[in-house]
Amino acid sequence: MHQIYQFVGGPLVWFSLIVFFAGTIHQIHRFFTLFSHKKATPNYQPPGLKKQPPIGWFSRDAIKTRLAMIKDFLAKENRTRNMALFRVTNVFGIHPVMSWTTLIFHVCLVLTPFYVLAHNILLDEALGTCFFSWSETFTDGMTIVVLICGAYFLYRRLFVPRVRAITNLYDYVMLFIAIAPFLTGFLAYHQIYDYQTMVILHILAGELMLMAIPYTKLSHMIYFFLQRFFIANEYSFGKGDRRW
Amino acid sequence: MTEQKPMEINPKTIQNLLDEKKAQIQTALNVCAHCTLCAESCFLFMTRDQDPKYMPSYKFINSIGTFYKKKGQVDRDSLNKIRDIVWKDCVLCTRCYCPMGIDIPAMIAHARNICRSQGVVHAFDAA
Numbered sequence: 241m242h243q244i245y246q247f248v249g250g251p252l253v254w255f256s257l258i259v260f261f262a263g264t265i266h267q268i269h270r271f272f273t274l275f276s277h278k279k280a281t282p283n284y285q286p287p288g289l290k291k292q293p294p295i296g297w298f299s300r301d302a303i304k305t306r307l308a309m310i311k312d313f314l315a316k317e318n319r320t321r322n323m324a325l326f327r328v329t330n331v332f333g334i335h336p337v338m339s340w341t342t343l344i345f346h347v348c349l350v351l352t353p354f355y356v357l358a359h360n361i362l363l364d365e366a367l368g369t370c371f372f373s374w375s376e377t378f379t380d381g382m383t384i385v386v387l388i389c390g391a392y393f394l395y396r397r398l399f400v401p402r403v404r405a406i407t408n409l410y411d412y413v414m415l416f417i418a419i420a421p422f423l424t425g426f427l428a429y430h431q432i433y434d435y436q437t438m439v440i441l442h443i444l445a446g447e448l449m450l451m452a453i454p455y456t457k458l459s460h461m462i463y464f465f466l467q468r469f470f471i472a473n474e475y476s477f478g479k480g481d482r483r484w
Numbered sequence: 485m486t487e488q489k490p491m492e493i494n495p496k497t498i499q500n501l502l503d504e505k506k507a508q509i510q511t512a513l514n515v516c517a518h519c520t521l522c523a524e525s526c527f528l529f530m531t532r533d534q535d536p537k538y539m540p541s542y543k544f545i546n547s548i549g550t551f552y553k554k555k556g557q558v559d560r561d562s563l564n565k566i567r568d569i570v571w572k573d574c575v576l577c578t579r580c581y582c583p584m585g586i587d588i589p590a591m592i593a594h595a596r597n598i599c600r601s602q603g604v605v606h607a608f609d610a611a
Contacts, residue, residue, distance in 0.1 A: 276505055331583070334524050342519075405536035406518050406545055460517045460584050467585030 241436055248443045249362075263454025267462045336397070345389035349418065351445035352382045353446075356425075376429075383426050390419040414457045421444035491603035493563065498556030501598050509552050509594070512586045516541055522588065525580045528573065540580035540588045543569050547595035564605050570595045571606035 313322050327333040332340070353359060356379045360370040373379075393415055396403045424445050428438035452458050502509065522540040523529050529538035536542055547566045551558065558566070570592050580587040599605065 270507065270511065273557075274511065331521055335521065338519075338521070344519050380535070402520050402523055402534070402536040402539060405539070406520070411518050457514060457517055460515050463511075463515045463584050467583075 241440075245436070245440055245443075248440055248447070252441070252447055256450040260450040260453055263451075264462055267454050268466065271463065271466050276368065341389050341392050345386060345393075348382045348386045348389070349422075352379055352386065352422075355379055358429075380426070380429065383422050383429075386422045387426065390415065390422075396422055410457070414452075417439050417445075417452050417456075420459065421449055493558065493560065493602055495556040495558075497601050498551060498558070498598055501594070501601055502551060502556060505594055508587075509548055509591065512544070512588075512591055513549055513552060516545065516582075516586055517584060519583065522580055522582050523562045526576070527579070528575070537569075538573055538581070540574075543574050544586075544588050544591040544595070548591045548598075551595065551598055563599065563602060565603045566595060567599050567606060570599060 260424050267383060312318060339356060354371050355374040357373040357376050360373045364370040394412075397407045397415070398404070424438055424442035427433055428435060432438075449458070453461055492573065506547060518541065521537075523534070523538075526538055526540050529535070529540075532538055547569045550562060554562075564608060574592050576589055576592060576596075578586050582588055
């Protein structure tokens with residue numbers, strides 16, 4: 241058992257980290273080779289309409305335009321119209337439960353591993369430095385939040401007709417890979433079932449998830465950020481909304 | 485109009501057309517998290533009782549996705565099904581959006597290209 245632990249907690253961690261970083265770089269490179277450099281603003285400007293400012297995060301006036309949009313959105317005289325628009329055009333207005341669940345799920349999923357005390361102790365032993373830790377009760381709570389949100393996604397996959405229409409086995413496997421490190425970590429922390437086995441399973445699950453990120457559906461982790469910054473549409477930072 | 489005899493399906497041509505956009509198709513199918521948040525952006529979905537078959541993701545997964553998974557080895561039946569998806573269920577208004585940034589209209593348009601290469605097109609004068 242100890243030898244398995246040594247192997248899983250040693251070389252395999254490095255291997256999975258290498259796969260994760262190399263894969264991420266590969267995917268980012270791929271994104272830019274597939275990028276089509278279309279002109280962001282149309283040539284034709286309808287008469288009477290003021291010239292559209294440039295779109296995209298890295299264009300000159302993007303931040304200024306975004307601030308102006310926020311100011312316009314918060315202005316008192318537009319409030320009724322904006323709230324009505326928000327309810328029908330923004331994903332947080334259309335699907336409040338799903339949007340908040342997915343936001344909280346992903347924040348907890350990404351942040352929790354960095355601030356767990358036990359992870360930081362291992363990191364300190366291995367490298368001599370570590371992040372600061374949050375209290376164990378708090379990270380335990382975050383783990384439970386991840387598990388509850390995961391259960392909600394499973395419920396959607398099973399019982400919501402529109403989600404079921406495009407769900408296949410692969411989706412369940414991906415959901416399981418994302419949840420497994422948290423489930424095993426939770427069980428190990430509370431010493432439910434055999435601790436040694438649970439910890440080894442926990443490490444294996446974490447490594448599996450790391451390696452899965454660049455090359456499976458979980459690559460939406462990488463593409464999410466690329467999309468927010470580089471593709472101009474409703475969801476991107478900078479000036480995003482399309483006009484017809 | 486006289487009935488034309490259907491062309492033979494040529495998997496090789498389909499494969500060649502798929503290879504032209506292989507990376508895009510692969511990435512799109514891989515990145516789609518099946519979250520169904522694109523559904524509301526399709527006006528057909530909204531006006532037809534929110535039937536899941538009008539979801540943008542459903543349409544591209546079941547058209548270009550089928551071609552890609554079967555490597556072009558499709559039979560007449562599935563080709564006709566794909567034709568109905570890409571012409572009847574989608575009007576290519578390009579207003580759908582994906583939280584992950586998948587260019588769904590481009591995928592549907594390419595599926596139309598592949599259908600055309602096999603002589604399968606929507607008959608606008610029929611029905």
